[in-house]
Amino acid sequence: MEKADKIWVNKEVVPWDDAKVHLVSNTLHYGFGVFEGIRCYKTEDGPAVFRLREHLARLANSAEILGFQVPYSVDELVAATRQIIKANAFEQCYIRPLAYIGEGGMGLAYEECPVNVAIAVWYWGEYVGRGTIENGSRARVSTYSRHHINTNMSKAKACGNYMLFQMARTEARRDGYDEALLLDANGHVAEGSVEHIFLVREGSLVTPPLTHLLAGITRETVIVLARDMGLEVREELFSRDYVLTSDEAFFVGTGAEVTPLVELDRRRIGDGKRGPITKRVQDAYFDTVYGRSKSRPEWLTYV
Structure with a gap:
């Protein structure tokens, strides 16, 4: 920084x-x-x-x-x-x-x-890692589990909650990865250390429900933009296996923006590159935040 x-x-x-x-x-x-x-x-x-x-x-x-x-x-x-x-x-x-x-x-x-x-x-550039917006990121499934719904106030963006995510990301980075992917207490995919995850399967987007996850503003933005483009978006519980057999995957968050996920646990996702639907979502997102698209002017507060 x-x-x-x-x-x-x-x-x-x-x-x-x-x-x-x-x-x-x-x-x-x-x-x-x-x-x-x-x-x-x-x-x-x-x-x-x-x-x-x-x-x-x-x-x-x-x-x-x-x-x-x-x-x-x-x-x-x-x-x-x-x-x-x-x-x-x-x-x-x-x-x-x-x-x-x-x-x-x-x-x-x-x-x-x-x-x-x-x-x-x-000033903060690409959060997940330099070049990952275009080339994609590599993640590992963390040895740490995402908080159970009754162990903390999961709808609060609270400072203390992030000790878990910091440990998960530090572990992943020390092992040579860009990011961690946390599973919940039941073994379902939850989120990255500070990002929500989307999969692309047969032309549709799939993301975990918000049962015990923070209501991500970037997540909601991506869902709105994807539906505006005519893409189906589904909220579903899924396992790590489902990620590995997806056509594409990407992380979203204020820091991550829209960052492709091209590898999980040294296994390639899709063809191991940023996919076409991920690129469409990226383009729609960046056109919106940079004011090139006028479809959602209420989302921008000018300084």
């Missing part, structure tokens, strides 16, 4: 190196906080943030699920996001809003601690 000049913290724009969290801040120790990942794209009409309000509404909902409130409205956070992008003069960037419990008590009960909000921005 390339750091920016400034970060928004509790209504103040401060220099990047001055945005500090105290050692005894509650979230630092227990992971009790919520965050979002959002992208701003360079369009012909200037920088535009993709589905900003939906992301910030999910941030607020994540906090409600955990039992606290983000102390700023969605409208205030929209304005703050635009402010910090302008302050850094970015035409394109990644955006990380974070609501976290600050200093004031180290017990698990955090009533006396303030809720802080920060918004950082930086």
Whole structure:
């Protein structure tokens, strides 16, 4: 990542190196906080943030699920996001809003601690790996299982939930892969470390249901765009075998955008290259986020 000049913290724009969290801040120790990942794209009409309000509404909902409130409205956070992008003069960037419990008590009960909000921005290219948008990614089935539906609040994008995903991705990278694919407690394919997965089978898209997965905004975007193109999209439980016998596969997420998956556990998926339907979905997605397609103007918030 390339750091920016400034970060928004509790209504103040401060220099990047001055945005500090105290050692005894509650979230630092227990992971009790919520965050979002959002992208701003360079369009012909200037920088535009993709589905900003939906992301910030999910941030607020994540906090409600955990039992606290983000102390700023969605409208205030929209304005703050635009402010910090302008302050850094970015035409394109990644955006990380974070609501976290600050200093004031180290017990698990955090009533006396303030809720802080920060918004950082930086440049972030291809998340899964350089060249994977075109050439595809390689993944392994993780030795870690995706959280069971009753072990955490799976509809919250909570900081502590991501320790599992960080371990899974670190394991995969150390073994020479780009990404991990996690199975659920029953052995069904769940998701990548920070991505949803889609398969292409006989011209249709297949993706796991959201029973215990985070409601992905990019996932929903891809479903809408695919159906607009006349593609059938089905939500189904499936095993790792089903991935291996698919015609194509791809990951989606704010970071991953639409990244082909061409190999799983050293087994080729399809012909081992980005497939034609994956390419169609990619083109529709990038035309939308870069403002080249005018079919969904409500998804772009111009800076």
